[in-house]
Structures are given as structure tokens and as C-alpha cells.
Amino acid sequence: MKNVVRLAIVDPNDATRGSLKNLLLGIDSVWLEAECSRYEFFADVIQQTQPDIALISLDSDSAQGLQLVARISQELSSCCILVISSSQEGSLILQAIRNGAREFLSFPLKIEDFLAALDRIQQAQGGREGDGEIRSNHVITVAGAGGGVGCTSLAINLACVMAQHERRNVAIMDLDLALGDADVWLDIIPDYTIQDVAENITRLDYSLLKRSLTRHDCGAFLLPRPVQLDDMSTITPDELRRVIALLKATFTHLVIDLSKSFGPIDIAAMEASDTILLVTQLDLPCLRNIVRLTQFFDLHEGLSEKLKVVVNRQGLEDNQISMSKALETIGREIFWQVPNDYPSMVESRNNGLPLLSHAPRAKLTKSIEQLANSIDHSEVELSESEDRKQKKGLFSFLSSGSRG
Numbered sequence: 220m221k222n223v224v225r226l227a228i229v230d231p232n233d234a235t236r237g238s239l240k241n242l243l244l245g246i247d248s249v250w251l252e253a254e255c256s257r258y259e260f261f262a263d264v265i266q267q268t269q270p271d272i273a274l275i276s277l278d279s280d281s282a283q284g285l286q287l288v289a290r291i292s293q294e295l296s297s298c299c300i301l302v303i304s305s306s307q308e309g310s311l312i313l314q315a316i317r318n319g320a321r322e323f324l325s326f327p328l329k330i331e332d333f334l335a336a337l338d339r340i341q342q343a344q345g346g347r348e349g350d351g352e353i354r355s356n357h358v359i360t361v362a363g364a365g366g367g368v369g370c371t372s373l374a375i376n377l378a379c380v381m382a383q384h385e386r387r388n389v390a391i392m393d394l395d396l397a398l399g400d401a402d403v404w405l406d407i408i409p410d411y412t413i414q415d416v417a418e419n420i421t422r423l424d425y426s427l428l429k430r431s432l433t434r435h436d437c438g439a440f441l442l443p444r445p446v447q448l449d450d451m452s453t454i455t456p457d458e459l460r461r462v463i464a465l466l467k468a469t470f471t472h473l474v475i476d477l478s479k480s481f482g483p484i485d486i487a488a489m490e491a492s493d494t495i496l497l498v499t500q501l502d503l504p505c506l507r508n509i510v511r512l513t514q515f516f517d518l519h520e521g522l523s524e525k526l527k528v529v530v531n532r533q534g535l536e537d538n539q540i541s542m543s544k545a546l547e548t549i550g551r552e553i554f555w556q557v558p559n560d561y562p563s564m565v566e567s568r569n570n571g572l573p574l575l576s577h578a579p580r581a582k583l584t585k586s587i588e589q590l591a592n593s594i595d596h597s598e599v600e601l602s603e604s605e606d607r608k609q610k611k612g613l614f615s616f617l618s619s620g621s622r623g
């Protein structure tokens with residue numbers, strides 16, 4: 220599993236401390252180093268245990284809690300302070316931040332808010348992989364410019380290739396909620412589906428999330444589509460965002476196989492993604508759809524920037540339009556071209572074996588391997604251009620451990 224961040228908590232109220240503790244204990248990346256029921260003892264606890272994070276609840280006595288924030292921030296600057304309160308009063312938030320708190324969380328605490336706060340701290344402290352090669356918590360959506368263009372083939376094989384790297388932990392989510400076939404590609408008979416996760420998401424049961432994923436031999440984990448067609452409409456974009464947030468906390472890479480409907484669920488997934496691979500073939504209907512989809516993406520803030528066009532089945536004779544003509548039509552560059560190799564691909568699917576096992580030396584497999592690296596590299600380049608490369612900080616280890 221991912222290396223852990225060590226946390227100490229103070230909350231004089233037994234009930235609220237208990238509920239916070241329960242929530243934190245369910246997070247693999249958090250190790251509850253100490254818990255304390257008295258503000259006056261907490262500074263000593265911090266000195267002795269030297270946690271990475273001090274979580275201070277202000278609700279029992281905000282004045283004492285705020286004083287404690289100031290004291291810990293002065294005495295142990297390496298400890299990152301988070302405060303939590305059921306009050307959202309501006310003056311309280313301001314004072315907490317002035318006294319040295321990094322984040323102000325609201326009680327009752329939502330797991331995704333806590334994880335998002337950890338993520339922000341990690342980002343601020345330059346928490347990227349030591350070798351600069353692999354970006355952590357990377358969400359990649361694979362969308363298609365037409366039916367049958369090869370989204371599932373690429374999503375599955377990309378995830379399996381990524382999972383080969385010992386420092387990557389990869390999950391695949393099948394968001395083709397009606398007819399998704401990711402389980403077929405991996406020859407997996409899953410116990411749970413995205414439906415179970417979405418239904419239980421309000422319980423914030425982190426271990427349930429992990430149990431709901433089925434591990435393939437290649438190392439990638441699958442969260443499949445619902446079993447019943449009726450169930451697909453019951454998942455809301457909000458629930459999906461929460462599922463993605465939880466998966467991001469556990470995996471370095473999440474690959475999402477999107478439906479072709481581009482509905483609210485698909486949009487929510489794309490918004491939560493770092494990269495959107497738009498898979499196309501070089502035929503007229505697909506290229507025309509790319510133009511339409513590009514216009515559609517322009518209407519949604521932040522989507523266009525993440526878009527990368529991938530030409531699949533390059534070299535296929537039928538309906539093939541020249542690359543220069545394609546570039547002219549779609550008006551944007553092509554990020555990657557995957558060669559056509561129907562026998563390898565279709566046999567791989569029919570045998571329920573990823574290309575890596577079925578045709579490891581095929582040009583097709585190599586191309587998908589290079590695509591995986593290219594995605595990670597382009598993310599790193601993007602990050603660097605945004606000048607986010609900072610010194611290795613307190614939380615950099617959060618993204619550097621390998622997970623089992």
C-alpha cells in the first residue's frame with residue numbers, strides 16, 4: 220500500500236472524536252499516531268509523537284483550540300495543522316489560518332474533503348514522484364468519437380500496461396453503464412459493481428470500496444458497470460465524483476472507459492480527469508464528431524485543455540482518410556497513433572487476456588506501452604511548465620510508495 224501520513228488528533232468531545240477517528244481509520248494512507256481528549260496535553264503529545272499532521276477540533280473550546288494551533292505552529296513547524304469545526308464563521312476561519320492552520324475543515328467531515336485537503340497540502344509541498352517520471356493520482360478518461368472505435372480496447376490495455384510499473388497502482392472504471400464490457404476483456408466475474416459503490420457511498424465505507432474492486436493478474440483493479448440495465452440511471456454525477464475521489468486516494472492511476480452518450484455522468488468523469496483521450500479512427504463520421512465534440516468541450520470549462528486525440532487502427536485500409544486531411548478537418552494535433560492489428564486485439568479480447576500477455580511483442584502492444592509513458596511524461600511537462608516543481612516536501616512520500 221501507499222506509504223502513510225501520520226496523524227494526531229485532539230477533540231475533547233468523545234463522540235465527535237470517535238466519529239473522526241472512525242473515518243480516519245478507514246483511510247489506508249492515514250496512520251492515526253495519537254488521539255488526545257485534552258487541549259492542554261496535545262502539544263506534548265505532538266512533541267513526543269512528531270506526527271506529520273495535527274488535527275485540532277475547535278468545537279469544544281475555540282479559544283483554547285486556536286491557542287493550541289499557534290503554539291504547535293511555532294514549536295513544531297514541520298507538523299502540518301488542520302483544524303475542524305462545525306462553525307463556518309469567517310472570523311474563526313481567519314484566526315485559525317493566521318495562527319498557522321493549513322486547512323479549515325467542516326464538521327461533520329466528509330472523507331473526500333479530507334482527502335482533497337491532503338492532496339492540496341501534498342501539491343503545495345511538491346509531492347511528486349522522486350524520479351519525476353510518474354505523476355501520482357492521475358485520472359485518464361478514454362472517450363470515443365464514434366461507436367466501436369476501440370475505447371475499451373485501449374482503456375483496458377493502457378491500464379494493464381501501466382500496472383506493470385511497480386510504483387503505479389491502477390484502477391479501471393467501466394462507465395459505459397449500459398453495455399460496458401471491460402469485465403469481458405479481463406475475463407473477470409466481479410462480485411461488486413460501481414452500482415454497489417454508488418449506493419453505499421454515503422456510508423463512506425472505504426474498505427467497501429476496496430472490496431468492490433476485482434484485481435486482475437496484471438495488477439490492475441476493475442470497478443465494473445452495474446449488472447442490471449435498470450441500475451445505470453441511479454448513479455448521480457455527485458456520487459460518481461465521490462467514487463473518483465476515493466479511488467484517487469488509493470490508486471496512482473485511474474483509467475475510465477466512458478460511454479458514448481456524453482451525458483452528465485460522462486461529463487462529471489471528464490471534469491474529474493487530468494487527461495481525456497479522445498479515440499478516433501480516420502473515417503469521415505469520426506472526424507466530423509471530433510469537430511462537434513471539440514465544440515461541446517469548449518462549452519465546459521477546463522475540458523478542452525485536457526483533450527488528446529488518439530487515432531486508433533492506423534493503417535486500416537477501409538475508409539482511411541489521409542493524416543494531413545484529418546489534421547485539416549479536426550484542426551488540432553494528434554497525440555498518438557495506435558496501429559491496426561485486428562488478430563492480436565480480437566484474440567486478446569476473446570481469450571480475456573490483455574495484449575501484454577497475449578501479444579507482448581506486437582507493434583500494437585509496444586505502441587500502447589509508449590502511449591502510457593507519453594501520458595505520464597506530458598503530465599510531468601505540464602506540471603513543470605506550471606512551475607510546480609518544488610523541493611521534496613513533507614508529503615512527497617505520499618506519492619512515492621508502491622502499493623500492494
Ligand SMILES: Nc1ncnc2c1ncn2[C@@H]1O[C@H](COP(=O)(O)OP(=O)(O)OP(=O)(O)O)[C@@H](O)[C@H]1O
Nearest residue numbers: 366367368369370371372532558559560561564565
Ligand atoms: N488497434 C486496433 N487494431 C485492430 N482492431 C482493433 C484495434 N482497437 C480495437 N479494435 C477492435 O475494434 C473493435 C471495437 O473495439 P472496442 O470494443 O474497444 O471499441 P469501443 O469504442 O469500446 O466500442 P463501444 O462503442 O461498443 O464501447 C473490437 O473488435 C476490437 O478488437
Ligand SMILES: [Mg+2]
Nearest residue numbers: 370371395400
Ligand atoms: Mg466500449
